[in-house]
Amino acid sequence: MANIHKYILLSILLFGLWIPAAAEDITVIKADRVDTITSGLIENGIIVIKDGRITAIGSNIDIPENAEIIDVSDKTIFPGLVNPSSRIGLSSSPGGGTSSKPHLRVVDELYPHQDVYKHVLQAGFTTIGLIPGSAGAGIAGQGAVIRPVGNKPKEMIVIESGLLMINFQANDSTKNVIKSVLDSAKNMTSSSDPKVQPLVNALQGKIPTFIKCGGPGEILHLLKLLEPYKKMKLILIAGSEQYRVADKLAKKKIPVILSPQIDFEPFTRNRINVPKMLTDAGIKIALGPKGDSIEAHEDFLREVTELVKFGLNKELAKKAITINPAQMLAVDYRLGSLAVGKDANLLVLSGDPLDVGTKIHMVMIEGKIVHKAP
Amino acid sequence: MGKNLQISIARTAHLVLVILVTLCMACPLFADESVTAIKGGDLYTITSGIIKNGTILIEDGKISRIGQNIEIPKKAKVINARGKIVMPGLVAATAEVGMTGSGSKIADSLDPFHYHASLALASGITTVYVSSGRPSGSNPIGGTNAVIKPTYGDLDNMLLKESVAQNAGLSSWMGKTSFMQNLRKAQAYLQKLEEYTRNKDQKKLQELKKPSGVDTYIRLLKRELPARLRARTAAEILDIVELIDEFGMRVIIEDAVEAWIVAEEIAKHDIRLIITPREKRRPNENISGPSGSTLENAAILKKAGVKFAIVPTSPSFATWGIAGRDLMALPMEAAFAVSGGLDEQTALEAITINAAEIIGVADRVGSLQVGKDADIIILDGHPFHHKTFVELTLINGKILYEKSKSPYFSHITHND
Numbered sequence: 001m002a003n004i005h006k007y008i009l010l011s012i013l014l015f016g017l018w019i020p021a022a023a024e025d026i027t028v029i030k031a032d033r034v035d036t037i038t039s040g041l042i043e044n045g046i047i048v049i050k051d052g053r054i055t056a057i058g059s060n061i062d063i064p065e066n067a068e069i070i071d072v073s074d075k076t077i078f079p080g081l082v083n084p085s086s087r088i089g090l091s092s093s094p095g096g097g098t099s100s101k102p103h104l105r106v107v108d109e110l111y112p113h114q115d116v117y118k119h120v121l122q123a124g125f126t127t128i129g130l131i132p133g134s135a136g137a138g139i140a141g142q143g144a145v146i147r148p149v150g151n152k153p154k155e156m157i158v159i160e161s162g163l164l165m166i167n168f169q170a171n172d173s174t175k176n177v178i179k180s181v182l183d184s185a186k187n188m189t190s191s192s193d194p195k196v197q198p199l200v201n202a203l204q205g206k207i208p209t210f211i212k213c214g215g216p217g218e219i220l221h222l223l224k225l226l227e228p229y230k231k232m233k234l235i236l237i238a239g240s241e242q243y244r245v246a247d248k249l250a251k252k253k254i255p256v257i258l259s260p261q262i263d264f265e266p267f268t269r270n271r272i273n274v275p276k277m278l279t280d281a282g283i284k285i286a287l288g289p290k291g292d293s294i295e296a297h298e299d300f301l302r303e304v305t306e307l308v309k310f311g312l313n314k315e316l317a318k319k320a321i322t323i324n325p326a327q328m329l330a331v332d333y334r335l336g337s338l339a340v341g342k343d344a345n346l347l348v349l350s351g352d353p354l355d356v357g358t359k360i361h362m363v364m365i366e367g368k369i370v371h372k373a374p
Numbered sequence: 375m376g377k378n379l380q381i382s383i384a385r386t387a388h389l390v391l392v393i394l395v396t397l398c399m400a401c402p403l404f405a406d407e408s409v410t411a412i413k414g415g416d417l418y419t420i421t422s423g424i425i426k427n428g429t430i431l432i433e434d435g436k437i438s439r440i441g442q443n444i445e446i447p448k449k450a451k452v453i454n455a456r457g458k459i460v461m462p463g464l465v466a467a468t469a470e471v472g473m474t475g476s477g478s479k480i481a482d483s484l485d486p487f488h489y490h491a492s493l494a495l496a497s498g499i500t501t502v503y504v505s506s507g508r509p510s511g512s513n514p515i516g517g518t519n520a521v522i523k524p525t526y527g528d529l530d531n532m533l534l535k536e537s538v539a540q541n542a543g544l545s546s547w548m549g550k551t552s553f554m555q556n557l558r559k560a561q562a563y564l565q566k567l568e569e570y571t572r573n574k575d576q577k578k579l580q581e582l583k584k585p586s587g588v589d590t591y592i593r594l595l596k597r598e599l600p601a602r603l604r605a606r607t608a609a610e611i612l613d614i615v616e617l618i619d620e621f622g623m624r625v626i627i628e629d630a631v632e633a634w635i636v637a638e639e640i641a642k643h644d645i646r647l648i649i650t651p652r653e654k655r656r657p658n659e660n661i662s663g664p665s666g667s668t669l670e671n672a673a674i675l676k677k678a679g680v681k682f683a684i685v686p687t688s689p690s691f692a693t694w695g696i697a698g699r700d701l702m703a704l705p706m707e708a709a710f711a712v713s714g715g716l717d718e719q720t721a722l723e724a725i726t727i728n729a730a731e732i733i734g735v736a737d738r739v740g741s742l743q744v745g746k747d748a749d750i751i752i753l754d755g756h757p758f759h760h761k762t763f764v765e766l767t768l769i770n771g772k773i774l775y776e777k778s779k780s781p782y783f784s785h786i787t788h789n790d
Contacts, residue, residue, distance in 0.1 A: 170485070171477030217485030220529040244487050244527065266489060267693075268781065 052366030080126025080345035084325035093133035104141030246281035415455030435770035463500025467683035509543035637678035673715030683729035
C-alpha cells in the first residue's frame with residue numbers, strides 16, 4: 001500500500017513540475033569546474049536552474065532547449081558564502097545590564113537600501129546570519145537569516161526567527177537570569193507569549209541557540225549551566241583560546257564560529273592556527289569575517305586561504321564558509337552547497353576560491369545575477 | 375526458535391555488558407595512578423618537624439601516609455625527590471589575581487585558564503584567598519571572598535571555600551559609626567532572644583522581630599565568621615581592639631604595618647594579622663612615641679605570641695618588572711621577616727599553615743599531614759634561598775606544574 005502511495009505522490013510531483021517547465025525561465029551554467037561542497041568537484045560541470053532552484057547538476061546533462069545559457073567554461077562555480085553571525089547594516093548595539101529579552105527580533109532592526117549589502121555581495125556573501133544587538137549579558141533575542149538583496153525587509157529575509165541568541169558571562173547574575181528564564185519554559189510545548197515561544201523552540205532544538213562567550217574558563221561555566229537542557233542545539237561564537245577546551249566541545253559536538261586569523265599563543269611569539277586546532281580535535285567550525293566592516297568581508301577569502309597555507313585542511317575550510325554555517329543557521333536544506341533542490345546561490349570564480357589571486361566574476365542569488373564584475 | 379535464540383543472545387550480551395561495566399567501575403582500584411608516592415626528599419611537614427629521606431603516599435588526592443621507612447605499593451606512581459625539599463603548597467592569605475571575575479558569588483566566575491593560575495603553580499602557591507568587591511562609602515561591610523586553588527584547566531576542583539570572612543571597612547568615620555550601631559542592634563536582639571528563650575517566654579519570642587540588615591552582624595557576634603579589616607597604624611589597630619572589647623568578634627587585620635607597636639594588645643585580643651615585612655611607612659613626626667614600619671615587625675609579633683600570615687607588597691602576579699615583590703616570590707617576603715629576627719619555622723608557617731588557619735582552611739591545607747589535601751611542592755633548595763626554584767607542584771595529588779616542561783623557568787639553571 002505504502003509503495004502505491006509513493007508512486008502516486010511521485011507522479012503528481014513530476015506532473016506538477018513538468019507543466020510549468022515549458023513556460024518558465026530556465027538558466028543553464030556551463031563551467032570548467034563546479035565545487036559542490038557536498039558531493040565533490042565536477043569537471044566540465046553543468047548546472048540547470050529553474051525558478052531560482054537547482055534542478056540538475058553534473059557533467060552529462062541534457063540542456064533544455066529554451067534555456068538561457070551562461071557560458072563560463074573557463075571558470076569555477078562555488079556556492080555563495082554564508083556568514084554565520086553578523087551585525088552588518090545594523091546600528092551599533094545598545095549597552096545594558098543583565099537581562100532577558102527573547103522577544104526582541106533582529107529583523108525589526110533590518111534596514112535595506114544600504115550600500116553595505118552591495119559590497120558584501122561583491123565579496124561573495126549571499127547569505128547572512130544576523131544576530132540581535134547585545135544589550136549586555138543574558139538572552140539577547142532572536143536572530144534571522146537574510147540575503148543581502150532586496151528593497152524591503154521582507155525581500156531580504158530568508159528566515160525570520162532563525163535562532164535564539166544568548167550573551168553569556170561567567171557570573172552569578174547572568175547565570176541566574178539564563179537559568180530561570182529557560183526553566184520557566186522547560187516543560188512547555190508551545191506558548192502564545194512572544195517572550196516564551198522562542199525559548200520553547202530553542203529548548204526543543206527547533207531553532208539553534210547561538211552563544212557569545214569569553215575564554216575557555218567561561219565555556220566550562222556555560223557547559224555546566226546548560227547541561228540540563230539536552231535538546232538545545234548550541235553553537236558557540238568564539239571568544240579566545242577555545243582550543244584549551246577543545247576536547248570538551250568535541251565530546252559535546254558543539255560547533256564553533258570564529259574568524260579567520262592566525263593567533264599568538266598567549267605570552268609567546270608562537271603562532272597558532274586555532275581553526276586548525278579545533279578541526280583537528282573533531283569540532284565543526286564555521287568561519288566568518290573578522291568584523292562587520294566592508295574590508296573584513298573583502299579580505300575574507302584571502303584570510304581563509306592563509307589559514308589553509310598554515311595547515312587548515314582545504315576541504316574543511318571550504319565547508320567552514322558554506323555548508324557548515326548553513327547547518328548552524330539551520331538553512332542547509334536550501335543553502336550552503338550546490339545540489340538539486342537547493343537555491344541557486346553561487347559564485348563564478350576565476351579559479352579555486354582558496355587560491356591566491358582568484359577573482360569573483362559573478363554572484364547569483366536564487367538564479368538571478370546580482371553582481372557582475374566589470 | 376529464532377526468537378528464542380535472539381532473546382538468549384540478548385541475555386548473554388546483557389550479562390557481558392554488566393560484567394564489563396562492573397570491571398570498569400572497579401578499575402580505578404587497580405589502576406596504577408591511584409597511589410602516588412613521593413620518596414627520598416626532606417619533608418618539611420611544618421606541623422611536625424622535618425622528616426629526612428621521607429616518603430609521602432597519596433591516595434584519592436589526600437595524603438594517606440607520611441614518614442620514614444614507608445613501604446611503597448608496587449603499583450604506585452613514584453616521584454623521586456632525592457636531595458630535594460618537599461613541603462606543603464604555599465598559601466597566599468591575600469591575592470588579587472585574575473582567576474575570579476566580578477559578581478556576588480565567586481564560584482560562578484572562576485577562570486581556571488587564567489595565566490595567573492599557571493603562574494601561581496610555578497610559584498609553588500596552591501591556595502589563595504581572593505575577594506570580590508569591598509565595603510565602600512558609609513557601608514562598612516560589603517563584597518565577598520573565597521579560598522581557591524589554581525587548578526589550571528579544572529573548574530570543578532578550584533573552589534575550596536566560599537565566604538570565609540566578612541570584608542569590613544572602618545576607614546571612614548561614617549562606616550565605623552554604622553558598623554557599631556548595627557553591631558549594637560544585633561547584640562540587643564541576641565540578648566533579648568537569649569533572655570526570652572531562657573525564660574521560655576513564648577509570647578515575647580513571637581513578638582520579637584529581627585532588625586533588618588543585621589544577619590551579617592549576628593554572624594560576627596556569634597563568631598561564626600571573622601571580620602577582615604584593614605588597619606595600618608597603631609591607632610587604627612587600637613580602635614579595633616576597642617571593638618573587640620565591646621563585641622567579642624574574631625578579627626583579621628590586613629596591612630598591619632604598625633602592629634609591632636601594639637603587639638601585646640593584639641596578642642591579648644587574639645587578633646590574626648596579615649603583614650608584609652618589606653612594607654614601608656615613615657614615622658609620624660607628630661607622635662612622640664614609636665611609629666612607622668620596621669623589618670622587625672614579624673619578630674616582635676612572634677615574641678608577643680601573635681599569629682600572622684605573610685604576603686608580599688603586591689599580592690598579585692606581575693610579569694612586568696617588580697620581580698621579587700609579588701606573589702611569585704612569596705617565600706622571599708617571609709625570608710625578609712627572617713632577616714628582621716624571625717625564626718625560620720615561624721616564617722614558613724606564615725606562608726603555609728598559619729596563613730591557612732587565618733583564611734579558614736587549615737583543616738584541608740597548609741601542612742604535610744595524613745588526611746590533608748595532597749597539595750605539595752618539591753623544591754631544589756631551601757625555600758628561603760634566592761636560587762631556589764619550585765620543580766614540581768601537585769594539587770589534590772595531581773602534578774600540575776613541572777619546571778622542566780614549563781615555559782616560565784625551564785631555561786634557568788644555576789651552574790655552581
